[in-house]
Amino acid sequence: MTQTLTLRRPDDWHLHLRDGAMLQGVLPETARHFARAIIMPNLVPPVVTGAQALAYRERILAALPEGMAFAPLMTLYLTEDTDAADVAAAHASGLVKAVKLYPAGATTNSHGGVRDFAKVQGVLEKMAEIGLPLCVHGEVTTPEVDIFDREAVFIDTVLDPLRRRIPELRVVMEHITTEEGVAYARDGGDRLGATITTHHLIINRNHILVGGIKPHYYCLPVAKREKHRLALRAAATGGEGRFFLGTDSAPHVDALKEHACGCAGCFTATNTMQLLAHVFEEETALDRLEAFTSLNGPRFYGLPVNEATITLTKGDVAAWPAKIFTEAGPVTVFDPGFPVHWHVNA
């Protein structure tokens, strides 16, 4: 018997599209299935001002193939020099839907991020006043802190104090990877949301390291031990409104992934919906997939849900390209390592 599932069209609440040839190559992979996405601002140089976000939005729309509908939801990269008035104007015009906090040095292109939180207090207070969410890459960068502990330590030493200083601020914990992250998000009240990636529902740290190093499974925050993956699965599939999909699909060309100092990021834009259907079916939660991909995110961001739909069908083993060939170079599509039977009829 064929099983079909029709959902409101999903949105991706954390996406890297890059720029130039890479943008051109990867944008259709997202636009094929997703109506909207929160676009990460960690370009080189980063998207810091409203004017830069407007120009980037135009480049994204110009790269969109004819006949595809997709709305980029822009973000600004928070720096210690960010101008609160510029942020407020970019929000008031409807252009910008969130501001992104990268602790300096935490991840790809984050060196311009925040070191001294006192310097961004004014901007954060303005954001709280106007209801503009802060998306947070939640890892400390302290060299002494083990990479597997960096999220939990960030929550205790940075995020919680920040939220106590500015309780009105709306915050999204981006790409949570630990049971501590799940627990903190769960207890955080209505102003706190959390995104969960596709790949963190599928891999744990063994997948990266056992039997040879798998660079295409390396991302930040790095996948943790199995109990954390299980906590993320329970959160994503449990129907709680504060958890929603942010794929963190983060393309890097293969030459930079398969490298002595490989870049962090998994590219999941192509097969996220197929993989999520598989994961939700395993958790006997297919009836909650729509909440995770299409309802909870818009509710948190105060945006309407999509009217268009997407239909998934269960059948033969699904196939997708192993790589996307962009003009910037090939990009490997995330391989879950098991057969998937879900197909998307977009």
Ligand SMILES: NC(=O)N[C@@H](CC(=O)O)C(=O)O
């Ligand atoms: N997630 C990643 O591993 N990489 C992201 C940055 C980020 O989201 O931290 C990237 O831009 O490549």
Ligand SMILES: [Zn+2]
């Ligand atoms: Zn990040």
Ligand SMILES: [Zn+2]
């Ligand atoms: Zn990211």
